[in-house]
Amino acid sequence: MSVSVRIPTILRTYTGGEANVDVEPGEATLGGVIDTLEASYPGIKQRLVSDTGEMRRFINFYINDDDVRFLEGLATPTPDGAQISIVPAVAGG
Amino acid sequence: MSETPAASFGAATHLVCRACGAHATLGADYSCWECFGPLEVAYEFGTVTREQIQAGPLSLWRYAPLLPVPANVAETRTLSPGMTRLQPADNLAKALGITGKLWVKDDSGNPTHSFKDRVVAVAQTAGIQLGFKTLACASTGNLAQAVAAAAARAGQRSVVLVPSNLESHKIQATAAYNGFVIGIDGNYDDVNRLCSELIGEEVSADWGFVNVNLRPYYAEGSKTVGYEIAEQLGWRLPDQVVIPVASGSLLTKIDRGWREFLALGLVEEHNYRVFGAQATGCNPVSTAFADGQDVIRPVKPNTIAKSLAIGNPADGPYALDAVRRTNGAIGDVTDAEVIEGIRLLAETEGIFAETAGGVTVAVTRKLLAQGLLDPTAETVIVNTGEGLKTLDAVSTGDGFTATIAPSVDSVSLVIASGK
Numbered sequence: 005m006s007v008s009v010r011i012p013t014i015l016r017t018y019t020g021g022e023a024n025v026d027v028e029p030g031e032a033t034l035g036g037v038i039d040t041l042e043a044s045y046p047g048i049k050q051r052l053v054s055d056t057g058e059m060r061r062f063i064n065f066y067i068n069d070d071d072v073r074f075l076e077g078l079a080t081p082t083p084d085g086a087q088i089s090i091v092p093a094v095a096g097g
Numbered sequence: 098m099s100e101t102p103a104a105s106f107g108a109a110t111h112l113v114c115r116a117c118g119a120h121a122t123l124g125a126d127y128s129c130w131e132c133f134g135p136l137e138v139a140y141e142f143g144t145v146t147r148e149q150i151q152a153g154p155l156s157l158w159r160y161a162p163l164l165p166v167p168a169n170v171a172e173t174r175t176l177s178p179g180m181t182r183l184q185p186a187d188n189l190a191k192a193l194g195i196t197g198k199l200w201v202k203d204d205s206g207n208p209t210h211s212f213k214d215r216v217v218a219v220a221q222t223a224g225i226q227l228g229f230k231t232l233a234c235a236s237t238g239n240l241a242q243a244v245a246a247a248a249a250r251a252g253q254r255s256v257v258l259v260p261s262n263l264e265s266h267k268i269q270a271t272a273a274y275n276g277f278v279i280g281i282d283g284n285y286d287d288v289n290r291l292c293s294e295l296i297g298e299e300v301s302a303d304w305g306f307v308n309v310n311l312r313p314y315y316a317e318g319s320k321t322v323g324y325e326i327a328e329q330l331g332w333r334l335p336d337q338v339v340i341p342v343a344s345g346s347l348l349t350k351i352d353r354g355w356r357e358f359l360a361l362g363l364v365e366e367h368n369y370r371v372f373g374a375q376a377t378g379c380n381p382v383s384t385a386f387a388d389g390q391d392v393i394r395p396v397k398p399n400t401i402a403k404s405l406a407i408g409n410p411a412d413g414p415y416a417l418d419a420v421r422r423t424n425g426a427i428g429d430v431t432d433a434e435v436i437e438g439i440r441l442l443a444e445t446e447g448i449f450a451e452t453a454g455g456v457t458v459a460v461t462r463k464l465l466a467q468g469l470l471d472p473t474a475e476t477v478i479v480n481t482g483e484g485l486k487t488l489d490a491v492s493t494g495d496g497f498t499a500t501i502a503p504s505v506d507s508v509s510l511v512i513a514s515g516k
Binding site: 012013016060061062069074091 | 132293294414
């Protein structure tokens with residue numbers, strides 16, 4: 005089982021400049037994907053998840069174009085082949 | 098992008114994260130390297146006097162010493178927006194039961210007919226300082242026009258990305274300036290996300306997205322709405338202000354502008370109250386206010402007030418802070434009430450507002466009915482754009498009162514029949 009994760013510019017220092025990385029998560033949820041990312045790219049998890057284990061306020065996660073805040077947050081399932089995007093929040097206007 | 102050797106941001110000194118306080122240098126960064134929080138421009142203002150401002154041009158550039166722009170900005174090729182009218186609104190006050198004074202800050206008078214010309218002028222100037230060749234944005238329509246027009250005037254390329262289902266006349270009004278107008282299959286939040294993902298890509302390497310990588314500068318342009326209200330009132334602050342809320346940036350920055358004026362001694366201390374206005378079909382900030390929450394829960398927008406239809410407003414928490422700190426409130430109104438608000442403003446004051454202006458008028462009425470706005474206090478409401486931009490929202494039938502033969506009798510009959 006594998007998912008693809010799109011890394012924003014601001015976090016590519018952790019991935020050696022890679023914009024897209026493939027991950028085989030231990031647990032098929034967003035939280036599982038982040039744990040697996042952390043194993044390959046140490047330090048990246050604390051940029052995404054707070055010390056209390058919640059998604060950071062100014063970061064958005066999308067699984068196949070759906071904002072996980074409308075789904076189950078970090079517990080949202082990540083089906084095989086899913087495209088996951090990590091996008092810093094922008095206010096728009 | 099690397100800075101040009103002569104890059105100048107006036108009195109601005111650095112960027113600071115509003116969430117964690119981390120500092121960054123003045124550049125094309127919009128997201129804190131520590132926590133992804135939004136970055137804001139910080140300054141070291143010297144002395145700024147009323148006389149100095151009054152001697153400046155009749156545009157927002159009179160406030161150049163308070164913006165992240167070079168001192169000679171007024172001589173550069175921008176649209177020079179701002180200094181829109183602050184219109185006394187006695188008829189509207191009467192209709193709303195306001196016995197204190199009421200004014201409409203009417204930003205439909207800007208070059209492309211919305212307040213977006215202000216934020217674009219500042220972002221464009223910063224973008225040029227940072228070496229960007231192309232002016233770009235994600236937009237629900239107003240910003241697209243402002244960017245395309247500003248780029249045309251400066252001789253820059255423009256690339257605007259909009260939801261493909263945007264009203265046809267907004268697309269045409271943007272296309273008139275002959276930049277790239279790219280329709281995206283998705284809603285505004287999808288377009289916004291795409292623009293975030295374009296940052297750092299090869300295709301967009303020289304693009305300054307006014308509301309993404311130039312956002313700290315862009316947002317500062319909104320302060321000038323607050324500056325102008327204070328100056329036009331005779332260098333003082335009103336008791337109450339009602340401001341439409343999309344991203345929450347305009348409200349946040351009007352408040353910031355007034356706090357700067359207070360700190361600089363340009364106005365006397367005054368306990369003003371800040372109120373926000375949303376449409377019920379996109380009311381994440383109003384909902385958080387009502388629920389006593391600090392965190393905004395995103396919504397999927399469904400309202401005719403498309404220029405306010407941001408379901409995931411990142412400045413929402415700061416708008417909540419400003420409203421709570423000043424003992425204000427945030428309300429929301431249905432689309433039917435929005436249309437009533439547009440009509441009321443047009444009928445009483447001769448100001449035809451876009452849907453966002455209708456939201457502001459209707460929320461003002463609602464907050465008065467709820468006893469949250471004080472009818473005896475001095476109140477300013479902000480109209481952010483021109484009614485022709487959202488004509489579809491208020492169109493009824495063919496618009497004629499009657500269609501008749503060219504005769505005096507026929508005219509007499511129509512008038513006698515009344516409205």
